[in-house]
Amino acid sequence: MASPFVFEREVPRRDGSAGLRLAQRSGGxxxxxxxxxxxxxxRFLDKSAAHRQAPPGRRLRLPLLRKAVLELGAGAGLVGLMAATLGANVTVTDLEEVQDLLKMNIEKNQHLVTGSIxxxxxxxxxxxxxxLPTPDYILxxxxxYYEESLEPLIKTLRDLSGPQTHIICCYEERTIGKNPEVEQRFFELIQKDFELEKVPLEKHDEEYRSEDIHIFIIQKKKMNPPS
Ligand SMILES: C[S@@+](CC[C@H](N)C(=O)[O-])C[C@H]1O[C@@H](n2cnc3c(N)ncnc32)[C@H](O)[C@@H]1O
Incomplete structure (x- = not known):
């Protein structure tokens, strides 16, 4: 079998400093x-953290410095790596078969990390x-994107998150095949135990945004004290 073709993608930073370089590969x-x-x-994380110095009214309140962050289904690792360059202590997670790519990308970008990863x-x-249970953020x-994963994914979110954990979930709305049903089912299931707040498009990065890509901030519902 031919070995996979590795190609790189650079993701620029908002402040013009050195961008993240991500190896990707074909055939996986x-x-x-x-x-x-x-x-x-x-880029939403990059923008939100960059607003730490902004006047209070404009703050997006996503400080990542020294925060415990866990990324699920990290793939090539871009999101977790961005958080780590913003000072967070990050664990990127995925299936066994993606670990070598994740590790390669951590090594490639280690010089930009100001927290840990x-x-x-x-x-x-x-x-x-x-x-570590109850990280500050789950990304x-x-x-x-597939039906069988929804209940296990939500179980993991339930097991990991505490009352202070913010889950930041970004997904692309797709209209083909079973995607609309899968998305609808995810939202039905997650709303049993979690509260959701949609981040308005104008708060996304001005360049890296799209009408069909949504960001939600999700938190476990507070338990009512026994009466
Ligand atoms: C569409 S990719 C997204 C990758 C990355 N987050 C991105 O947006 O570039 C979905 C990711 O979820 C991971 N994934 C799928 N099913 C999973 C499972 N049951 N447990 C853990 N990770 C899973 C895949 O390996 C893959 O990396």
Whole structure:
């Protein structure tokens, strides 16, 4: 079998400093390339963190410095890497078969990391061993795309998140095949235990945005105290 073709993508930073360089490869699963939702989410993080110095009314309140961040279905690792360059302590996770690409991309961009970053295997729905519970943020880009994964994915979100955890979920709305049903089902299921807030398009990065790519900030519903 021919060895996979590796090609690189550079993702520029908003402040014009050195961009992130991501290796991608042909012939692997969906995790081997950078998807548009990851570009949108990464630049949204870059924009939101850049607003730390902005007047309070304009703040997006996503400080990442020294925060514990876990990314699910990280693929090539762009989103987690962006968070790590913004000072977060990040664990990027995905299936076993994507770990070598993730590790390669961490190594390629290590010089830009101001927090920390490590890669681990995490298959949605499985028991969590060796993971810090209740990270400050859980990030996910383009992880809502097949029916069988929805319940395991939501179980993992439930198991990992505490009352202070913010899940930042970015997905591309697709109109082909079963995608609309899958997206609708995800939202039905997640709203049982979580509250969702949509980030308006004008708060996304001005260049890396699209009408069909959405960002939601999701938090576990507060438990009512026993009466
Ligand atoms: C469409 S890709 C998105 C990759 C990356 N977040 C991006 O947007 O570029 C979906 C990712 O979810 C991962 N994934 C799919 N099913 C999974 C599962 N059951 N457990 C963990 N990861 C899974 C895939 O390996 C892949 O990396």
């Amino acid at each position: 699963g969906t995790g081997c390339v950078v998807w548009d939702a990851a570009l949108v989410l990464a 490590q890669a681990k295997v995490l298959k949605w729905g499985e028991e969590l061993t060796g993971f 996910m880009a383009d992880c809502i």
